[in-house]
Amino acid sequence: MEKAVALLSGGIDSPVAIHMMKDRLDIIALHFHQKELTGEEEVDKVKKLVQILGVRKAYLVPFVNVLKHITEKCRHENYYILQKILMFQSAEKIAKLEGAGYLITGENLAQVSSQTLSNLTTITKNVQMEILRPVLTFDKQEIINKAKDIGTYDTSSGPEICSLLGPKHPATRSEVSTIGGELKNIDSGIIEKALSKAEILEF
Secondary structure, three states: OOEEEEEOOOOOHHHHHHHHHOOOOEEEEEEEEOHHHHOHHHHHHHHHHHHHHOOOEEEEEEOHHHHHHHHHHOOHHHHHHHHHHHHHHHHHHHHHHHOOOEEEOOOOOOOOHHHOHHHHHHHHHOOOOEEEOOOOOOOHHHHHHHHHHHOOHHHHOOOOOOOOOOOOOOOOOOOHHHHHHHHOOOOOHHHHHHHHOOEEEEO
């Protein structure tokens, strides 16, 4: 079976996306945590989701320094777009190590600022590997219903932690060239440092 690396946020959408693809691909979960800001409960939540989903391997990557770097080096309104690109680019590095050919995400069209059609296009064009988005066109209630069916809803419910450093008014539209310019301000070594500190879980 071919492998894929799936971004697991701890929210409602990404566990559903993983569940939808796990019979078709050998999935490795990847969570970028902010434990320094959120506490151990964030990681505990993700570990529980991994076990509910039956994923056999997961990477837990400390990402606070990367996110702080974005706020220091780039326009704050582009934070969520840049955050997602750097997460995908990090996922690509893990995918290469694992021999995986695909990335999976729970992105859902226009649900939040980084997931407008404009921003999804910009994000995709800055990632080389194929991104699978199985819940892209679902409405929120469909995802919630599915999460309840597969047993992840109660664990996934609760406040999202991805917005701790985010802007009050994030960009809902973007240009590939503009975001490309922002990415040039990012120190590529900061991703390598984060990945070197990853905790790897195997079940």
